[in-house]
Amino acid sequence: MPLRSKACALALLVAIFTSPAWAQPENTAPNPTAQSIPEQQLLKERRRIEGRVTIPDRNARILEQPQGRQYQAFHEHVLPRLAGAAIILTLVALAAFYARRGPITLDRPLRGVKITRFSAFERFTHWLTASSFIVLAVTGLNFVFGKRLLMPLIGDDAFSAWTQWTKYAHDAVAWPFMFGLAMMIVLWIGDNLPDRYDREWLKQFGGFLSNRHLPAGRFNAGQKLIYWSVVLGGLALTASGLVLMFPYVFDIAGIQFAQYVHAVTAAILTAVILAHIYIGTLGMQGALESMISGEVDLAWAEQHHSAWLADNQPHPADGHLEKRSIPAE
Amino acid sequence: MRIILASIMAVILLAVAAGLIFASTQKLVYEARALPTVRIDDDPGHNLVGPDWSGLPTSSAPEQASHVTRRELGAATPE
Numbered sequence: 001m002p003l004r005s006k007a008c009a010l011a012l013l014v015a016i017f018t019s020p021a022w023a024q025p026e027n028t029a030p031n032p033t034a035q036s037i038p039e040q041q042l043l044k045e046r047r048r049i050e051g052r053v054t055i056p057d058r059n060a061r062i063l064e065q066p067q068g069r070q071y072q073a074f075h076e077h078v079l080p081r082l083a084g085a086a087i088i089l090t091l092v093a094l095a096a097f098y099a100r101r102g103p104i105t106l107d108r109p110l111r112g113v114k115i116t117r118f119s120a121f122e123r124f125t126h127w128l129t130a131s132s133f134i135v136l137a138v139t140g141l142n143f144v145f146g147k148r149l150l151m152p153l154i155g156d157d158a159f160s161a162w163t164q165w166t167k168y169a170h171d172a173v174a175w176p177f178m179f180g181l182a183m184m185i186v187l188w189i190g191d192n193l194p195d196r197y198d199r200e201w202l203k204q205f206g207g208f209l210s211n212r213h214l215p216a217g218r219f220n221a222g223q224k225l226i227y228w229s230v231v232l233g234g235l236a237l238t239a240s241g242l243v244l245m246f247p248y249v250f251d252i253a254g255i256q257f258a259q260y261v262h263a264v265t266a267a268i269l270t271a272v273i274l275a276h277i278y279i280g281t282l283g284m285q286g287a288l289e290s291m292i293s294g295e296v297d298l299a300w301a302e303q304h305h306s307a308w309l310a311d312n313q314p315h316p317a318d319g320h321l322e323k324r325s326i327p328a329e
Numbered sequence: 330m331r332i333i334l335a336s337i338m339a340v341i342l343l344a345v346a347a348g349l350i351f352a353s354t355q356k357l358v359y360e361a362r363a364l365p366t367v368r369i370d371d372d373p374g375h376n377l378v379g380p381d382w383s384g385l386p387t388s389s390a391p392e393q394a395s396h397v398t399r400r401e402l403g404a405a406t407p408e
Contacts, residue, residue, distance in 0.1 A: 055364055120332055127336035135340070171351065172344035179343060292330065 039064075059252060071256045075263075083144055083267035090271040094278045101208060104284045111298040115309075118294045125187055126291055129180030129230075135173045137270050139166035144263070174241055181234040184227075191218045192227040197307055218308040226276045233269040236261055 042049055049064040062068075118126070142150065142163060151159040198221040200214055201207075206222055207214045214220075219227065243250060243258035250258070280287045286300045301309045355361075 057362075123332045124336050124339075127333045128339055131333075131337050131340050168348065169344070172348040173340060175347040176340040176343035292333070294332075 043069075067253065067256070071259075074260065079263050079267075080144055080148065082264065083141070083270075086267045086271040087274065090274050094275060094283075098278075098282060103282060104208060106285055106297075106299055106303055107211075107213075108299050108303065110300075111302075113298040114295040115298055115301060116294055117290045117296045117301070120294065122187055123291055123294055125180055125183040128176060129184055132173050132177035132180055133273060135169060136177055137266070137273070139170040139173075140266050141270070142166045143170075171245055174238075174245070177234070178238050181231070181238065185231055188219075188227060189231075192224045194224070197221070198224065213303050213306070215307040216305050217311070218305060220305070222279075226272060229269060229272045233265050233272070236265045237269070240265070 039049070043064065047066050048062065050062045053061045143166070146159060146163055146166075150162070154162070195217050197214065197216050201216060201221040204210065204212065204214060206220060240258040240262035243255060244262060247255055280291065284304075286296055290296045290300075298309075
């Protein structure tokens with residue numbers, strides 16, 4: 001081979017092996033968004049970002065719109081602050097109340113006579129709804145705060161798996177909660193209607209700060225407020241939760257509205273239930289016992305629910321209350 | 330205390346029953362919203378374009394497999 005031909009072949013080989021195409025990494029696929037207009041710039045010029053679709057669902061063409069951004073702002077900024085403030089302020093208020101007042105104790109000796117305050121079915125209904133609510137609250141709070149508080153602690157993969165299961169649990173446990181709520185409405189609505197003792201009870205905040213004992217029926221005004229919060233809040237959660245559980249019955253605006261209602265109601269109800277848990281455990285001597293065993297001491301009933309006791313007569317044998325017979329005039 | 334345990338058992342039973350009914354009557358979004366001409370992938374959460382925009386789950390996967398599903402690819406290519 002002539003020298004000139006050898007030089008040409010060598011030059012060709014050098015050119016091939018040093019060409020950019022040979023030097024490139026194995027994958028040469030372009031990044032389609034590298035040169036695209038930034039999202040924020042698009043949103044400034046056009047309030048909507050939308051494309052074209054050939055599928056029947058025309059809404060699928062909308063990628064971003066003002067309403068969606070408002071919803072995102074609510075979900076990512078307003079809701080965590082609102083829910084966090086509701087829960088933290090409630091806890092601080094309860095701690096301050098406990099520090100100032102301490103537990104509400106009996107100011108008279110126990111009588112040693114137990115009377116029935118809640119039947120077995122009533123206690124079953126209470127704990128069914130309560131245990132459901134605790135699961136729903138924990139899983140619901142995970143949706144709001146989990147990625148901020150829990151994910152940095154347990155990592156992305158563990159948080160992803162946990163959140164997937166909390167979603168399943170939230171949807172499934174919603175049904176026993178709704179069942180319990182319906183039973184609570186039927187069981188206790190009659191005892192939670194306003195009566196003549198409520199105004200004075202509310203005016204004096206139950207006498208908790210002045211150490212006075214105000215007459216009350218089976219439930220005092222504070223318990224009635226808890227009851228109606230649970231009933232009305234539970235119904236709002238049920239209605240909005242069903243919209244979220246069976247989506248696309250309403251359009252996307254309806255689903256987002258349901259989410260607003262669901263999240264705000266849940267945050268408020270969680271704060272209310274924290275107060276209920278406080279007064280039922282740390283806050284009042286004998287309150288938890290009444291919901292576990294169903295019985296209270298006669299002295300407890302005299303102090304906290306004197307009007308209820310006055311309207312009913314404890315049976316001497318088993319402590320069951322019976323309506324007092326009113327003598328004919 | 331027996332009442333509390335009974336109520337917790339009832340919650341579990343009702344929740345499991347509700348979950349089973351859901352599982353038998355509802356479809357996942359990627360199944361329910363798919364159309365004959367539109368596939369929403371068979372693996373929710375999977376990045377359709379892949380980490381390096383090649384359409385492949387991993388850069389080491391064979392290039393001609395870009396149209397196959399991740400499940401099919403997973404059988405051939407360890408990740």
